[in-house]
Amino acid sequence: MSLKAREIRELTPEERRKKLKELREELMHERGVAAMGGSPPSPGKIRQIRVSIARLLTIMREEGEKK
Template sequence: MALLRTSEIREMTAEERSKTLAELRGELMHERGTAAMGGAPANPGKIRALRTNIARIQTIQKEEEKN
């Protein structure tokens, strides 16, 4: 999973953002579960990328709530 750019996130509709956020959270939960069971992650930086994407989406959602 590549990092989402803020411009890409801003172009999404609120519904698309919510859907993407749910998918990312599910994927993060899966990756954390794999790591917790002692499995070697296929891509070690994936958890960080997922967390960053989630934070970016949440930040933009908060900004748009204010406006």
């Protein structure tokens, strides 16, 4: 399930950075599985992770946080 903007805004800046790191690691893993010919458990999972990362980064920039 992708993160909602409201949920992201409720997180502290430290929690947002931690969540961003987790999502990037998960994206790397899913892309690795796909590159090796395996099928991801959910075809839309990579897109969903990318959208969540974009939302996180957008809100972080709106509030003036560093990556």
